[in-house]
Amino acid sequence: MVETGAPAAKRGRRTDGGQAKEAIEQAARRLFADHGFDRTSVRQVALAAGVDPMLVTHYFKTKAGLFAAVVQPPVDPALAITFVLEEGPDHAGERLAHFVLRTLEDPDSQKWIVAMVRAATAEPEVAAVVRERMVVPMLIPLAEAVGASDPEYRATLVMTQLIGLAVGRYVLQVEPLASRPAQEVAADLAGTFQRYLTGSLSGSEVGES
Amino acid sequence: MVETGAPAAKRGRRTDGGQAKEAIEQAARRLFADHGFDRTSVRQVALAAGVDPMLVTHYFKTKAGLFAAVVQPPVDPALAITFVLEEGPDHAGERLAHFVLRTLEDPDSQKWIVAMVRAATAEPEVAAVVRERMVVPMLIPLAEAVGASDPEYRATLVMTQLIGLAVGRYVLQVEPLASRPAQEVAADLAGTFQRYLTGSLSGSEVGES
Incomplete structure (x- = not known):
């Protein structure tokens, strides 16, 4: 474990490679989760990690x-994909809805998803993170696995x-959605996920309704 | 029309009631749309409107x-509700999807919706705006008009x-969703809106799948 502010470390600057990088990542993880992307600065992260802000820029650019x-x-x-597909493609929507809820x-998970959505919404530069962390590793493989056409679009x-x-129930907390039991919300979203994953889409089968 | 910076007006302060309020609103509308909620300050709005920042606080608190x-x-x-219901409840989802797209x-509309979603996501204090401006005047009456149970939750x-x-296609601009023709996306969302408006929900009819 990195001991921030340990007297043995040279104050205000760390040059111990991997350890400094790890300290920055730990501090960033905590500050982003607690204060959000907008209200966390590179300077704050550096301070919490006990390193020079230049080192943050050195490792992570922006x-x-x-x-x-x-x-x-x-x-x-x-694991998510395995869970969702456990009862076959016909139950994928239902299982995905319950998994998501x-x-x-x-x-802890909620904190991170909310932080990610908030950051991506506020900062176009972060938008790619949603695609890289959510769509590409999880949703596209899932859509491919159920064997439907146009998996990237379905994802x-x-x-x-x-x-x-995530935005409506956990960020905006709009009622009555926010206080509706999770099981009910999952059941109500199941059909939507199922249709997006395995239903017929307008583009792939032209003329179909 | 309010002429900001007109030589006749006393510099840096307006006390002409309605006119100052209108100038603040005009400046705020433009700055929020151009720079977003986060990157617009009360001071900037006051400056653009040619009024003292205290006046902004006086009229709008925060x-x-x-x-x-x-x-x-x-x-x-x-008008939106009339349009969506023109062909009856069975076509409400389809018409809502096309209307939304x-x-x-x-x-111009996109700019405002994106600004609203961004602001609400970043600032819990603004979250109520989504409910007051979108859910209460439009979506709840729509769900009530189709005559289904639990209209507030459906909304x-x-x-x-x-x-x-709005977030996926216009803020994050995730592909291939972002460049898919609007008509196709509308057709693919139609079934979702229809189900949320008139389909059976888990909570209202217990035991139903």
């Missing part, structure tokens, strides 16, 4: 780069409902 | 209050898909 480096989906994509109801449709849920 | 006062849905709720594709489900679409 604040957005630092955010992208430390934000991690709170779930293992491979269970994940979002967990305070982004699923993403819209997922983000909308 | 920056969030000012934002709530000037942000207006780019559509008339009554058409509105979001319009650059918030519709809201989640609407916000998710």
Whole structure:
């Protein structure tokens, strides 16, 4: 473990390679989660990590780069996909909905997803993080696994409902959505996820309604 | 029209009641739209309006209050509801989807919806604006008009898909969603809106799948 402010370390500057990088990442993870992307500065991260701000820039280029480096989906994509597909493609929507709600109801996971959505919404530079961390490793493979056409587009449709849920229920906390039991919300979103994953889409089958 | 910086006006301070308020609102509308909620300060609005910052606080209390006062849905709720219901409840989802896409594709409307979602996501104090400006005047009456149970909850489900679409396609601009023709996206969202408006929900009819 890195001991920030330990007397043995040279004050205000660390040059001990990997250890400094790790200290920066730990501090960033905590500050971004507690204060959000906007209200966390590179200077604050450096201070909390006990390093020179230049070192943060050296390792991560920008604040957005630092955010992208430390934000991690709170779930293992491979495990998520396995869970969602356990009862076959016909139940994927239902299982995905329950998986999403269970994940979002967990305070730690929720904190991270909310932080990611907030940061991406505020900062176009961070937007790519959503695609890299959520769409590419989890939603596209899931859409591919159910065997439907146009998996990349289906994955982004699923993403819209997922983000909308996170924003509406956990960020804006709009009622009555915010206090509705998670199981009920999951059941009501299941059909949407199922249709986006396996239903017929307008573009792929022209003329179909 | 208020002429900001007109030589006749006393520099740096306006005490001419309604006119100053209007100047503040005009400046706020422009600055919020151009720079977003986070990057616009009360001081900047006051400067652009040619008034003392204290006057902004006097009229609108906080920056969030000012934002709530000037942000207006780019559509008339009554007209929107009439349009969506023109072909009856069975086509409400389809018509709502096309209405939403058409509105979001319009650059001015898009600017405002994106600004509203961004501000609400960044600032919990602004979150109520989404409910007051979008859910209460438009989505709840729409859900009530189609005659389904639990209209307030249905309205918030519709809201989640609407916000998710706005964030995914216009803020994050995730591909391939961002460049998919609006007509196709509308067709693919239609079923979701229809189900949220008129489909059976888990909570209202217990035991139903």
